[in-house]
Structure formats: C-alpha cells, structure tokens
Amino acid sequence: MNVLLVFAHPEPLSLNGALKNIAIDELQKVGHSVMVSDLYEMNFKAVADKNDFLELNNSDKLNYIKEQYFANKNGTFVEEIKLEQEKIQKADFILFQFPMWWSDPPAILKGWFDRVLSYGFSYGPGVYDQGNLKGKKTMLSITTGGDDFSDYGDFGIKGKMEDLLFNVQHEKLYFTGLDVIEPFIMPSGSDDEKRNEYISEYRNRLRTLETLPVIPFRPLSDYENGQLKTVSNV
Numbered sequence: 001m002n003v004l005l006v007f008a009h010p011e012p013l014s015l016n017g018a019l020k021n022i023a024i025d026e027l028q029k030v031g032h033s034v035m036v037s038d039l040y041e042m043n044f045k046a047v048a049d050k051n052d053f054l055e056l057n058n059s060d061k062l063n064y065i066k067e068q069y070f071a072n073k074n075g076t077f078v079e080e081i082k083l084e085q086e087k088i089q090k091a092d093f094i095l096f097q098f099p100m101w102w103s104d105p106p107a108i109l110k111g112w113f114d115r116v117l118s119y120g121f122s123y124g125p126g127v128y129d130q131g132n133l134k135g136k137k138t139m140l141s142i143t144t145g146g147d148d149f150s151d152y153g154d155f156g157i158k159g160k161m162e163d164l165l166f167n168v169q170h171e172k173l174y175f176t177g178l179d180v181i182e183p184f185i186m187p188s189g190s191d192d193e194k195r196n197e198y199i200s201e202y203r204n205r206l207r208t209l210e211t212l213p214v215i216p217f218r219p220l221s222d223y224e225n226g227q228l229k230t231v232s233n234v
C-alpha cells in the first residue's frame with residue numbers, strides 16, 4: 001500500500017516523533033511505501049484564508065468554501081495545498097500521528113483538514129460513505145496526557161474517548177468517504193514498562209494494518225434529512 005503519514009507535533013525527539021519513526025520503520029519493513037507530511041517541519045500554514053488560492057472567483061467578498069470549489073475545478077490552489085492533495089490521491093491509507101491538545105488535534109492539523117480536505121476535492125457532492133475518498137482507509141495514532149485513561153469513559157471527567165474523537169473520525173475522515181480503523185491511543189505518562197507494551201502493540205498493529213477492523217459508522221442511507229430513521233425503517 002501507499003501510506004501517507006501526517007505528523008503534527010513540533011518536536012521530532014518527542015514520544016510522538018518516536019511513534020512516527022516506528023510507523024515508518026514497521027510499514028516499510030512489511031513492504032508499504034510511506035510518504036510523510038511533517039506539518040511543523042513543512043511550516044504548514046494552519047489558517048484558511050484568501051491566500052490559499054492563486055486566483056479568486058469573487059475578490060469582493062471571500063466565500064471560502066465556494067473558492068475551494070472553484071480552485072478545485074480550475075487547479076488554482078496554492079502549491080502547498082496541491083501537493084498534499086496529490087499525496088492523498090496516491091495514498092491507499094492515511095495515518096495521523098498527533099498529541100491530544102485540548103481534547104483535539106493541534107491547530108496545525110485542524111488547518112490541514114480545513115485547507116486540504118476541500119469541498120470538491122475530498123467531498124461534494126457525495127459525503128460520508130459517498131465521499132470522494134471512498135476506497136481509502138485511515139487511522140489515528142494519538143498520545144494523551146496522564147498515565148492512564150482514568151479520566152475517560154461514561155463517568156470520566158473528560159467524557160468518552162469515542163465521543164471526543166467523533167468530530168475527527170466521523171465528521172472529517174468518514175465524511176470524506178474514508179474507512180476509519182479503530183484508533184491507537186497511548187497515555188504518554190505511563191511508566192517505562194507500560195509504555196513499551198503500548199509501543200509493541202502499535203508495532204503489531206502497523207504490521208497488520210490492512211486487516212484491522214473498520215469502525216462501523218452508519219451509511220448515509222440510514223438517515224433522512226440528517227436524522228437517523230427509526231429502527232424499523234432502517
């Protein structure tokens with residue numbers, strides 16, 4: 001497979017940097033080719049604005065989503081966006097490596113979602129299981145603070161991890177048609193022994209990436225006007 005690894009951490013020597021290197025190593029060992037988008041190293045612009053387009057359809061008033069559609073049709077995205085979209089087109093699998101910051105990905109990755117996964121490119125007219133990236137897969141590899149997951153869950157102060165990740169996994173990745181594999185999540189503060197266990201579990205996952213279970217998000221046909229049909233209608 002062609003794997004695109006999107007890395008969003010400012011420090012190459014961090015735990016996230018180590019997990020990025022482990023992924024490259026394991027994926028190459030089992031014969032995959034790996035493209036890396038190291039967003040901080042690339043100095044990737046996190047902010048979506050009019051400078052994302054070589055020309056504007058309407059320079060009097062910016063309508064970002066309409067300009068995305070226009071740029072996609074006319075090939076007028078700036079080089080930074082074009083190059084990322086070319087990598088996505090080549091990729092069979094997109095792997096994201098990032099730390100949890102304020103229960104979200106770092107802003108630089110949010111910027112990548114805003115600017116690269118544009119209207120007309122990754123979605124539109126189809127969305128969710130009809131999105132334009134249908135046929136490709138993706139997975140999040142995340143580190144959290146703390147030494148375990150005791151803050152999470154039904155009664156956890158931070159809420160359920162799957163709810164926190166819904167915004168990225170369902171509303172961004174699945175929205176564009178990607179099949180989303182169950183995430184790998186590692187608490188960064190665990191002791192050395194536990195940390196090594198997580199790392200070896202991650203290595204195993206990377207070796208078997210193609211066969212890992214996909215999260216069974218519902219198809220668009222289960223909804224009507226954005227609402228889940230009643231169980232008897234599904």
Ligand SMILES: Cc1cc2nc3c(=O)[nH]c(=O)nc-3n(C[C@H](O)[C@H](O)[C@H](O)COP(=O)(O)OP(=O)(O)OC[C@H]3O[C@@H](n4cnc5c(N)ncnc54)[C@H](O)[C@@H]3O)c2cc1C
Binds near residue numbers: 103189
């Ligand atoms: C702005 C901000 C907001 C945050 N919000 C949240 C939040 O909402 N929820 C939450 O859970 N956390 C939050 N955090 C904490 C954050 O998730 C952690 O700081 C981050 O996940 C740690 O990852 P790191 O790569 O920076 O780890 P590092 O600090 O680099 O390393 C963590 C540990 O791993 C060890 N390590 C480093 N490299 C290796 C290696 N190669 N092999 C083995 N061990 C290694 C280090 O010695 C260290 O003990 C936030 C942090 C910031 C800065």
